[in-house]
Amino acid sequence: MLTRALIVVLAILxxxxxxxxxxxxxxxxxxxxxxxxxxxxQLLPGxxxxxxxxxxxPTQALDDVxxxxxxPSAATRVAPEPxxxxxxxxxxxxxxxxxxxxxxxxxxxxxxxxAAPAPPAAPAQCLSLGPFADRAAAQAAQGKAGPLxxxxxxxxxxxxGATRYRVILPPAASREDAQATVKRIVAAGLxxxxxxxxxxxxxxxALGQYRNREGADRRLAAxxxxxxxxxxxxxxxxxxxxxxxxxxxxxxADPAAARQRxxxxxxxxxxxARVR
Numbered sequence: 001m002l003t004r005a006l007i008v009v010l011a012i013l014x015x016x017x018x019x020x021x022x023x024x025x026x027x028x029x030x031x032x033x034x035x036x037x038x039x040x041x042q043l044l045p046g047x048x049x050x051x052x053x054x055x056x057x058p059t060q061a062l063d064d065v066x067x068x069x070x071x072p073s074a075a076t077r078v079a080p081e082p083x084x085x086x087x088x089x090x091x092x093x094x095x096x097x098x099x100x101x102x103x104x105x106x107x108x109x110x111x112x113x114x115a116a117p118a119p120p121a122a123p124a125q126c127l128s129l130g131p132f133a134d135r136a137a138a139q140a141a142q143g144k145a146g147p148l149x150x151x152x153x154x155x156x157x158x159x160x161g162a163t164r165y166r167v168i169l170p171p172a173a174s175r176e177d178a179q180a181t182v183k184r185i186v187a188a189g190l191x192x193x194x195x196x197x198x199x200x201x202x203x204x205x206a207l208g209q210y211r212n213r214e215g216a217d218r219r220l221a222a223x224x225x226x227x228x229x230x231x232x233x234x235x236x237x238x239x240x241x242x243x244x245x246x247x248x249x250x251x252x253a254d255p256a257a258a259r260q261r262x263x264x265x266x267x268x269x270x271x272x273a274r275v276r
Contacts, residue, residue, distance in 0.1 A: 126272040127255055129264035130244035131157070138243035141262040148258040149247035151275055156241055157213065161235035165216035169228060171196075171203040178203045181228075188226040213269060220270045246275050 129145070132138040135154060142152050172178040178195045182205065185193055196204045207223060207230055210216040216232055223230040245262065249255060259267040 023032060023069075074227070085090045122251070124272050125249040125255070126247065126270040126275050127249060127258070128155070128246050128268040128270045130260055130266060131242035131261050132244070132264070133242070135243055138245055141264060142245055142247075145245070145247075145258050145262040148250050148253045148261060149245070150250055152245055152247040153275060155244045155246050157244060158234065158241050162213075162234035163211065164234070165213055166233045166235070167207040167210070167216055167219045167223070167230050168233060169207065169230050171201055171204040173203070176202055181205060185226075185228070190222065190226060207222045218271075221274060225273065246270055248272060248275055 026200070129141065129149075130138070132141060136158070137153050141152075142149065144151075169181065172181060175195070182193060182195065185205070185207075190207075192208050194206055196202055196206060208219050209215070213234075220230055220232055245264070249258060255267055
């Protein structure tokens, strides 16, 4: 009995749903979203007699969100077609002017033209020519060399036959003074020295002993450049003297040519400080 009642209820429910489905109306579609920048139409409340002004000016009934186009400027207005006479006059008015004559560059002032720098002068070269037997022979050799030599100085070398040459500083007043001089020698960067302790040359400073005169002369020149007044002592030999020409070689002159023209047997390089 209960089953039959449930079947009847279900049949009634199905029938009701079918009737509702058949009798329902079509769904109203949603209005589309308004496009951006498009004017929207809004309805005004209706009246019995519409005002003439409202009909004459429909823009008052529309809320137009589109910006009004800008008025054409004077530059975009269409110009009237020019006449032939006006065209000819305009052509004459805009005819290009003749190009200006090219300016002639002014000559550069003489002071602006810098002279090419002269090449640096070669360092002076000094030499000794000799030996000569006496002063007269040395002077004759100087005349033969002529313009190849400048600033010639005659130099006499005593004891030309010596076999030993000593470079020495004169004796100091005391041992302390000699030691102070040694400190100055060391500060000047010189070596090979010792203080003589006894005899006639006590407190003198020996600065080297040489077998040839050229080595002794170089040592003497180094001491003189450092500010020391040393002297050269020759020993041995027959005691004869020789003469030498100390001079500065002329520019672009050959030392061998100068020696040949003077008749000297030897040629030695020389520090130019000893010639001045």
